[in-house]
Amino acid sequence: MRVLVYGAGQLAQMMYLAGCPLGIDVQAVDVSNDTVVHPVSKQPLDTSLAQAIEAADALTVEFEHVPERLLEQAARSAKLMPSIDAILVGADRVREKRLLDSLQVPNCPHKVISDLSELDECIDLLGDKLIIKASRDGYDGYGQWRLTDTSQLDELKLSLSGLDLKTVPLVVESMLSFDRELSLIGVRGKGGEVKVYPLAENLHHQGQLHVSVAPAPQVSLALQEKAEAIFKTLAEGMDYVGVLAVEMFQCGDELLVNELAPRVHNSGHWTLSGADISQFENHLRAVAGLPLGDTAAIGPSAMINVIGCSSFSRDLLSIPGCHLHWYGKSVRDKRKMGHINLVAKSYAGLGEKMHTLSQYLPLEFFPKLVNEAQRLSKC
Incomplete structure (x- = not known):
């Protein structure tokens, strides 16, 4: 089984790593030059894009801003999942708003x-x-x-x-006054099967995601069910195949959709450690026509983005339940260099681990970490 991913960044890399145990060979496309590359080493492979499309069993994307000419070429193969229309919804806010309104999904x-x-x-x-x-x-x-x-x-x-x-x-x-930002990661298979992860709470700084906590604290069953209903409406409305991320604002007991991401998503990286089957494996299972995996949380988890820095103590790996995922990029301001996952048995325990983690990091690059650690420690 072979899956060709448009985009050659960290999401393609994590899909490759998730595919190895399944026997799924993942290749990537550098969309800046139409070159087929290895998703981890980024080295060009001895195949043309046309040959790679022909040899692949499924085509997918790691981000929505793929040049439309490439998406149109992929769509002609009848192997592209999710569909070109779904991908373009994520790339164009006008299309996105029209979709939300047409499906009567609450939004801003x-x-x-x-x-x-x-x-x-x-x-x-x-x-x-x-x-x-x-x-x-x-x-x-x-x-x-x-x-x-x-x-x-x-x-x-x-x-x-x-x-x-x-x-x-x-x-x-x-400009809404909302209680918090949440996201729901879900997956829909070729036959319409749907699996949904617990809601995650997201903390942003200067427009970038810095910390996700999942399951989000203090989420009622009714709120989770409301989020799942929104996901199903969107996924079925688009006849979607693969992982879809739905970013939302919580306003009291209501949820308003802010953005859609037709792909695996940063706010779902916690699933690599905090769920039985990660979003990356479930995306591959969906596009490959395999049964979808369990999306239940193992325990409270946090994902902390490493942004714009590479100098910190790797001794943080001594923290129980701590996992480092490094992307192998050169350092640049506001660039996502990697992420750290923490898993605990309770929110209070998660807060304590986040506090311990803060001692290994240059905190000027992690402005949300300490306050969130303190908040969770009191849960």
């Missing part, structure tokens, strides 16, 4: 604009506190702007004046 109040003059109307419609998002190529806080007071409107228009909004419209959303 919004308006799509293609001219800056429409911002005044957005204030009347959505209020004077707005988040403006580029409809394409925005991630980790990039391609986003905020309006917190109408006095900033002229300055905001000036900063956006160089954008081609006819080609890439803006999605303008109300």
